[in-house]
Amino acid sequence: MHPRTPPTLIWLSLALAWPLHAAWAAPSPDSAPGARTTLPAAQCLRTDNALDWQKLDDRHILVRNLGRNYVLRLATLCLGLDDTASIDLAGAGMNRICGRLGEYVIARGERCRIETVDLVDEATYRALSSGERKPYSEN
Numbered sequence: 001m002h003p004r005t006p007p008t009l010i011w012l013s014l015a016l017a018w019p020l021h022a023a024w025a026a027p028s029p030d031s032a033p034g035a036r037t038t039l040p041a042a043q044c045l046r047t048d049n050a051l052d053w054q055k056l057d058d059r060h061i062l063v064r065n066l067g068r069n070y071v072l073r074l075a076t077l078c079l080g081l082d083d084t085a086s087i088d089l090a091g092a093g094m095n096r097i098c099g100r101l102g103e104y105v106i107a108r109g110e111r112c113r114i115e116t117v118d119l120v121d122e123a124t125y126r127a128l129s130s131g132e133r134k135p136y137s138e139n
Contacts, residue, residue: 080110
């Protein structure tokens with residue numbers, strides 16, 4: 001006959017194992033497109049340092065920031081991006097876009113929620129900018 005495990009020991013084991021499960025199950029930066037990840041504060045896009053932007057399609061924007069390049073994926077189509085020369089970037093209560101809820105691109109009065117923010121290297125930025133490479137699609 002096996003000794004019975006006390007219930008508090010079972011709950012303690014589950015409580016200790018849960019953070020490991022959550023870390024293992026969390027999406028990585030290389031996971032499927034559209035998976036929500038948040039950039040560390042030091043890597044976030046500073047809205048006051050955005051130098052240039054380019055519409056890649058109705059859901060993706062390429063942004064050049066001081067020394068860094070980003071691809072913003074929007075949650076829905078953003079028709080305000082058509083025929084506009086400027087956009088505003090609205091962070092969630094601060095001047096940074098990190099991939100958190102409450103961050104928007106504002107184009108011609110249309111608020112377009114940012115779904116993901118990806119930091120990209122210079123070669124990727126050039127390939128996306130020239131059309132040589134396409135942003136992630138849902139298909």
